[in-house]
Amino acid sequence: MINFIQFTLTRALLACLTLFLVSLIVFSLMEFVPSNCAERYLAFKNTQGSNITVEDIAAEEKKLGLDRPFAVRFSSWISNIVLKGEFGQSCILRMDINELLSGRFMLSLLICITALLFSYAIAIPVGIISATTKYKSLDNALKFISYLGIALPNFLVALCIMLFMTIYYGDTMTGLFSEEFENVPWSSDRVKDFLSRAWLPIFVLGWNATAFALQTVRALMLDESDKLYVMAARARGISGMSLLLRYPAKHSLGPVINSLGFDLNRIFSALPIVALILILTESGALLIEALARSNDQQLAGAIIFLLTATIVFVNFVTDIILAIIDPRIRKGVMGGG
Amino acid sequence: MxxxxxxxxxxxxxxxxxxxxxxxxxxxxxxxxxxxxxxxxxxxxxxxxxxxxxxxxxxxxxxxxxxxxxxxxxMSFKENPNVASINATIRGNGELGSVESRLPDEPLVISPYDSIGSYGGTFKMLSNATEAGTSDLLSTRHVNFVRFSDDLQQIVPNIAKSYEWNDDYTQLTFVLRKGHKWSDGAPFTAEDVKFWYDHLMMDSNIREKPYGYLLVGGERMTVDIIDPQTVVFNLPAPKPGLTAMFANSYCQGFAPKHHLGQFHPDINSGADALAQAAGYENGYDVLKAYYGNSCWTDTPSPLLATPDKVANLPSDVYPSLESFITIEDTTEGRKYAANPYFHMVDTAGNQLPYIDYQNERYINENEIRILKLVNGEVDYKAQSLNLESVPQLMDGSEAGEYNVQIKPGVGSAAFSLNLTHPDEAKRGLFRDLRFRQAMSVAINRNEINDVIHYGLGTPQQYIGFSPRPDFVDAKWSQHYAQYDPDLANSLLDETGAVDRNGDGFRELPNGEPLVLNIDFATQGIGGGEVELVARYWNEVGVKTNFKEITPDEYRSSQSANELDVGAWKKGMPLALIMGEGKLFVPPYEDYFAHRNAMLWSEYIDSNGDSGVQPPGYAYEMIEDIAAFQASPIGSEENKRLGEKLVATMTGNLLFIGTVAPPFPVYHRNVLGNFTEFTTASYEYYRTYPYLPQQWYFSN
Structure with a gap:
């Protein structure tokens, strides 16, 4: 048990360190991009015809505190998060980041996790069928659909569906809510409205993820099916579905659970592009804006911080779950049997 | 095909x-x-x-x-039958009086373009983000003392009933409308003009440095109140361009003193206490939330910036004189309601605007915007539409029930050679006028027009004023703008940049390799155009490479004086140049656009301590532009100086213009009283000259 606590604590510490390092890397990488957020903000103004000088930019930098050295800015930012739970102000949107992200990050997470569940719900049974079916053509057909999911870029799928919907239904399918539900509190009608639109990003993201998970499950199943312990079980007279589920399927589940955090990250990485195209009002689209368009360190940092925290947390939990369910790891962690 | x-x-x-x-x-x-x-x-x-x-x-x-x-x-006055419910959406507004009591004693009568409109409907619009790509919609509700009429020649009254200059253009008097009211019903008077200038624009707590266009030769004006309806701007030096500034600037020359003043410590000694009671740090904090420290009206309102405290404030947004007022403000978009106190009526006495609400959505992706336009989900759009999208838009115009006008823009793409290049050999060559002439005639402008602009653009030279004013000889627009590779080759030979090693490309006069790198950003110039120009220059033996970079990288290389070639769109109309002389003063334009004489400007700023001494004509232009701005538009002196500026600018080919492209203007067919635009451009403030207040939805 001592070993288990030690294991948990080490993992938790490592998780915090990862979180800190990721934030530092994001913050410093954005430092190297030419022109800071003050300049980008004024550049927006300039495209509107406002006459802006270098002095205006310096004044804006001072107002936003961007004239302070990097170390001061980073440490005050990170300490505000740790001590007060405050992410500060978004430079480009001029509003409180906590306020801005309060609903949006959860929406992003909801979309990603739904897409993830959707993909596992399909990938695991279909992967098992694909690996064990006697019919070569079924296996090939399943393989084809899943490779299509990997091969087609998300944004292209989204654009194609949008074009189709525009031509045949006169609806561009953009946004997460209809206009009347955009800024109202959650209700059952709002959930319905959300689902009537959110299926598109969930489907687009899920298809791609399904393809990956399916290939993983299929490969693992094929690997495991030939192993000696399966043969031994077969020799003991277990066969059919019960053999599959009890031995190879159970063992191939380990790597799948292990890759939960990784898959979530992959889906979240794909989300911003899809979100930009579908005009989703969640944090993925904001992340692209903040990173690529406005160099808004605080906002990009906050989103990546939250995302990393989620992934680190998921990884931490899966590590613990695996330690509990997988005897091989349990043995390593706890010592003895 | x-x-x-x-x-x-x-x-x-x-x-x-x-x-x-x-x-x-x-x-x-x-x-x-x-x-x-x-x-x-x-x-x-x-x-x-x-x-x-x-x-x-x-x-x-x-x-x-x-x-x-x-x-x-x-005339008897009529109102929108929905006005009570519209007013109810404006938080802070009380019960409405009769339409006669809400209109000024002398409302501005607008003659509708086609017919008297009918009330109702929501005007749907797209912008890019809270403060990006918004000027198109801003212009549909915008007001100022004056505006340009739709011929873009005449400056006509709007908020002001009339205006008058003194003889030497040092005193501008505006007469306001008696009984004119803010959108909350409070009277609008000369006090609101003085408050805006003295306590917002010139207060360093609001604007650290005042906007250049609100100063005259760097000095501030004084604003005098003669009576509640008469206000005088006293200028330290003549600046006839000030009226044009008020006609096309987004910066509205007034602010509600009765409302914002209560949070200004200069006006109300209890401002800070009042602000603290609402949960803000101090009065300036509230002013920042309301006014956004900017006279643009697209800055985030307290609804967006401080949603947790807005309920403690007397209203969601500060009262306005515009035709619409903000009632919702989120990161997805904004909604606006018709101003029940708006000062215009049509010729049948109906109060304008006809339309009840405006709905602005933010979409930052051009392709998605086009999709929405094709789908007919937007009522009007011109900003950020380019000729490239026209075929797609035209294709869907029948099914989407909309119309696309193709109108000239202001200005065109331009190239420049870095006249103060850090490499002395290159600088020497770039400063040789024959080299610049050669590079200009090497360009096949007609082909650019055909390939890039479907033949709809106007091939022309850059002359400083866009479009060319009547007093400028038309020959300048074609000065060295012909396609003549033979002339280019012979001019290049004369400069001493000849091919010495036989590789097909010319070397610098000192024998070192001559390579031009065009780093460009698509925000400033189209990639297709750059590619063609690079090809033309290669064809006359000047090795030219091109590479796309981000606008930020472009700005930073330009500031560091690292560019060989400047490539950015360029254009400013006469009316604006009357108030802004940067095009004729080194480094020629500002940080965000085209600068090709960084070291000349350094020399001038440092009084010769550093930088490179500019040639005589650069000093001449500095003097001429100042004298030009001080002379009234249309006077002989003004015309003479204008012509001289063009002769110097174009004669020396400081910039090489290519083709002035037209731009599309989109509107749905149901939008009534939508007239033909004269230009599609920001420079005259988009829809403002074309009376968007009288647009309505016809059935």
């Missing part, structure tokens, strides 16, 4: 439009002559019913008494 097809389509379309407007003219002439006939028989004053009359002081608009006497009628 594909492109050609579309080109034909556009040309047919243009012919169709031309035909339509001829028909319209004929029709209008008939109507006019008919109404003139009836007027002479109709001496008894009847109720005004929207009769079109001629002979007003300004096109399309009248003062009330002027209209009544011209049309021989008395």
């Amino acid at each position: 594909y492109l050609l097809n579309y080109r034909l389509k556009i040309i047919y379309y243009l012919i169709y439009l031309g035909g339509k407007s001829m028909f319209k003219k004929l029709f209008l002439t008939l109507i006019f002559s008919f109404s003139a006939l009836t007027m002479s028989f109709n001496a008894i004053a009847a109720d005004c019913s929207g009769k079109k009359v001629d002979g007003g002081a300004f096109p399309m608009q009248f003062e009330l008494s002027e209209y009544e006497s011209l049309a021989g009628c008395t």
Whole structure:
């Protein structure tokens, strides 16, 4: 048990360190991009015809505190998060980041996790069928659909569906809510409205993820099916579905659970592009804006911080779950049997 | 073949439009002559019913008494039947009085372009983000003292009833409308103008440094109140361009003193206490939330910036004189309600605007915006639409029930050679006028026009003023703008940049390799155009590479004086140049655009301590532009100096212009009273000259 606590604590510490390092890397990488957020903000103004000088930019930098050295800015930012739970102000949107992200990050997470569940719900049974079916053509057909999911870029799928919907239904399918539900509190009608639109990003993201998970499950199943312990079980007279589920399927589940955090990250990485195209009002689209368009360190940092925290947390939990369910790891962690 | 097809389509379309407007003219002439006939028989004053009359002081608009006497009628006022429910959406507004009590004593009478409109509907619009790509919609609700009329020549009254300059252009007097009210019903007076200038624009707590266009030669003006309806701007030096500034600037020259003043410590000693009671740090904090420290009206309102505290404030946004006022503000978009106190009526006495609400959505992806336009989900759009999208838009115009006008823009793409290049050998070559002339005639502008702009653009040289004012000889627009590779080659030979090693490319006069790198950003110039120009320059033996970079990288290389070639769009109309001289002063334009003489400006700023000494003509232009701005538009002195500026700028080919492209203007067919635009450009503030207040939804 001592070993288990030690294991948990080490993992938790490592998780915090990862979180800190990721934030530092994001913050410093954005430092190297030419022109800071003050300049980008004024550049927006300039495209509107406002006459802006270098002095205006310096004044804006001072107002936003961007004239302070990097170390001061980073440490005050990170300490505000740790001590007060405050992410500060978004430079480009001029509003409180906590306020801005309060609903949006959860929406992003909801979309990603739904897409993830959707993909596992399909990938695991279909992967098992694909690996064990006697019919070569079924296996090939399943393989084809899943490779299509990997091969087609998300944004292209989204654009194609949008074009189709525009031509045949006169609806561009953009946004997460209809206009009347955009800024109202959650209700059952709002959930319905959300689902009537959110299926598109969930489907687009899920298809791609399904393809990956399916290939993983299929490969693992094929690997495991030939192993000696399966043969031994077969020799003991277990066969059919019960053999599959009890031995190879159970063992191939380990790597799948292990890759939960990784898959979530992959889906979240794909989300911003899809979100930009579908005009989703969640944090993925904001992340692209903040990173690529406005160099808004605080906002990009906050989103990546939250995302990393989620992934680190998921990884931490899966590590613990695996330690509990997988005897091989349990043995390593706890010592003895 | 594909492109050609579309080109034909556009040309047919243009012919169709031309035909339509001829028909319209004929029709209008008939109507006019008919109404003139009836007027002479109709001496008894009847109720005004929207009769079109001629002979007003300004096109399309009248003062009330002027209209009544011209049309021989008395006007009674009518209101939007939904006005009470619209008013209820404006938090902080009380019960409404009658329409007569809400309008100024002398409302501005607008003659609708086609017909008297009907009330109702929501105007749908797209912007890019809270403060990006918003000027298009801003212009539909914008007001200022004056505006440009739709011919873009005449400056006509709007908020001001009239304006007057003194003889030497050092005193500008605005007469306001008696009984004019803010959107909350409080009176609008000269006090609001002085408050805006003295306590917002010139207060370093609001604007650390005042906007240059609100100063005269770097010095501030003084604002004097003569009476509640008369306000005078006293200028330290002549600046006739100030009226043009008020006509096309987004910066509105007034702010509600009765409202914002209560949070300003100079106006109300209890401002900070009042602000703290609402949960803000101090009065300036509230002003920042309301006013955004900017006279643009697209800055985040307290609804967006401080949603947790907005309920403690007297209203969601500060009162306005615009035709619409913000009622919702989120990161997805904004909604606006018609101002129940707006100062315009149509010729039948109906208070404007006709439309009830505006709905602005933010979409930052051009392709998605186009999709929404094709789908007919937007009522009007011009900003950030380019010729490239026209075939796609034209294709869907019938099904989407919309119309696309193709109108000239202001300005064109331009290239420049870095006149103060850090490499002395290159600098020497770039400063040789023959080299710049050669690079200009090496460009095949007609081909650029055909390939990039479907043949709809105008091949031309850059002359400083865009478009060319009448007082400038037309020859300058074609100065060294012909395609003549032989001339280019012989001019290049004369400069000493000849091919010494036989590799097909010329070397610098000192024998070192000559390579031009065009780093460009698509925000400033199209990639296709750069590619063609690079090809033309290579064809005359000047090795030219090109590479796309981000606008930020472009700005930073330009600031560091690292560019060989500047490539950015360029253009400013006469009216703006009257108030802003940067195009004629080194480094020629500002941080965000085209600068090709960084070290000249350093030399001037440091009084010769560092930088590179500019040639005599650069100093001449600095003097000429100052004298030009101090002389009234239309005077002989003004014309002479203008012509001289063009001769210096173009004669020295400081910038090489290529083709002025036109731009599309999109509007749905149901939008009534939508007139033909004269240009599609920001420079005259987009829709502001074309009376968007009288747009309505026809069924």
